[in-house]
Amino acid sequence: MDQLTPVEELSLVVARSAGAMMAPGTVEATLRLLVEVVLETVPGADACAVTVLDAVGRGSTSVASDELAARADELQYDAGEGPCLDAVARRGRTLVDDARTDVRWPRWAVGVDALGLRSVLSSPLVAGDAVLGAVKVYSRAPHAFDARSERLLALYAAQAAVLQAALRAAERGRHLSAELRGALRSRDVVNTARGVLVERERVDERTALAVLAAQAEESGRPLHVVARAVVDAAARRRP
CATH class of the missing domain: 3.30.450.40 (GAF domain)
Structure with missing residues (x-):
């Protein structure tokens, strides 16, 4: 060649x-x-x-x-x-x-x-x-x-x-992947917190989500932050 x-x-x-x-x-x-x-x-x-x-x-x-x-x-x-x-x-x-x-x-x-x-x-x-x-x-x-x-x-x-x-x-692909991972993590913690409220408060899933949303609005914090606090509190109460 x-x-x-x-x-x-x-x-x-x-x-x-x-x-x-x-x-x-x-x-x-x-x-x-x-x-x-x-x-x-x-x-x-x-x-x-x-x-x-x-x-x-x-x-x-x-x-x-x-x-x-x-x-x-x-x-x-x-x-x-x-x-x-x-x-x-x-x-x-x-x-x-x-x-x-x-x-x-x-x-x-x-x-x-x-x-x-x-x-x-x-x-x-x-x-x-x-x-x-x-x-x-x-x-x-x-x-x-x-x-x-x-x-x-x-x-x-x-x-x-x-x-x-x-x-x-x-770079755009990496950025979108990071955003997607963050969104999935937020969704998971919100779903876990909703399950905690369903079990603890004896409410349905829609009501539990409404409770989380109300707490987020009242405190001015993002929904996933409120959800994380609920999950962490539940974990601390476990024997």
Whole structure:
């Protein structure tokens, strides 16, 4: 079999990883591989980073190739402007040929020039209708990125979007499972407390549940908390 190119190797890793319930560490490791491949294959790239959005749309750097990329990202978050945030907002690639002459984000441009960076190319992470973040490359040279750079970065952004979408789906599944377990535990303790009242007060199950609900409303406590108190009290009275 012919040796795989870096792009093919990365695509294979992502395809295998995204098919499983992914832990955050797995995603981070694969994103680090993506960043390494970006630096190896995108001409002119001196640094690379991946931004992800949280549930309310705030960006943070998930993986950065080095401290330079991390600091360049922080400049955008602090200023509230920059090519990465623009790519996210427009759902399209954003190119800065020379930060010294680009007038779109003046606060960001001052900071990034101080870092010695001149060119930036950002591509959004798009999965379905959702924008999950962006991947971007930085260069110390002006006019460092061309049409080939844009095509390659778009490919890598697609891979990163698959990873982030898989991670979020896994996290939602874990969250729902935890909620379900909690609901089942609450139901069990309420049913047990109802049985205690049926036996102790000689009432039917509907009346017992009404008694628990009344106690919960009167005390301002959740129903399962009141039920747990009834069950614990009954346990203490047992010889």
